[in-house]
Amino acid sequence: xxxxxxxxxIAERSGLAPSAIRFYERRGLLAAERTLGNxxxxxxxxxxxxxxxxxxxxxxxxxxxxxxxxxxLPVEKAPSAQEWQRLTxxxxxxxxxxxxxxxxxxxxLTSCIxxxxxxxxxxxxxxxxxxxxxxxxxxxxxLKN
Numbered sequence: 001x002x003x004x005x006x007x008x009x010i011a012e013r014s015g016l017a018p019s020a021i022r023f024y025e026r027r028g029l030l031a032a033e034r035t036l037g038n039x040x041x042x043x044x045x046x047x048x049x050x051x052x053x054x055x056x057x058x059x060x061x062x063x064x065x066x067x068x069x070x071x072x073l074p075v076e077k078a079p080s081a082q083e084w085q086r087l088t089x090x091x092x093x094x095x096x097x098x099x100x101x102x103x104x105x106x107x108x109l110t111s112c113i114x115x116x117x118x119x120x121x122x123x124x125x126x127x128x129x130x131x132x133x134x135x136x137x138x139x140x141x142x143l144k145n
Contacts (some may be wrong), residue, residue: 004041006138009034014050021050027063029070052079056141059091060098 001049011018024030025040030049044117049070056066069087079087 004043005034005046009038010042010046010050013047014054015048019064024050024053028067048079056091060094061091 005013007018007021010016010021012056021030025032030042030046032042032046033040048055052070053066056069057063061069073083074085
């Protein structure tokens with residue numbers, strides 16, 4: 001079995017575009033070796049790192065948070081079970097928060113978008129005088145706990 005994969009093989013296996021793989025590499029999320037012809041070659045464990053990045057993004061982690069998490073791991077191997085548990089410990093709470101926010105969004109989706117506000121006329125009962133606007137821009141109701 002070939003130990004190293006080309007960027008095309010990584011793209012095919014991971015579902016990412018080669019440009020995204022190069023971006024991840026520039027940001028330090030992945031490491032590639034170079035051939036004598038200066039072509040990228042990736043170790044197979046890069047596929048696991050890519051999977052980690054994509055899952056972390058779906059959980060809602062920022063790219064900076066993912067970079068920080070992966071910086072605590074050796075570049076040349078995939079996370080062990082213990083390392084994975086350590087890295088994902090806080091994700092459950094973050095997922096629970098996202099679920100609450102999404103349920104609130106779903107509940108008011110047809111009439112309200114969290115008082116950003118799309119319609120001050122129809123939102124006068126929930127936001128009389130646009131008082132929520134004093135709290136700052138964006139969907140204020142959905143961001144409150």
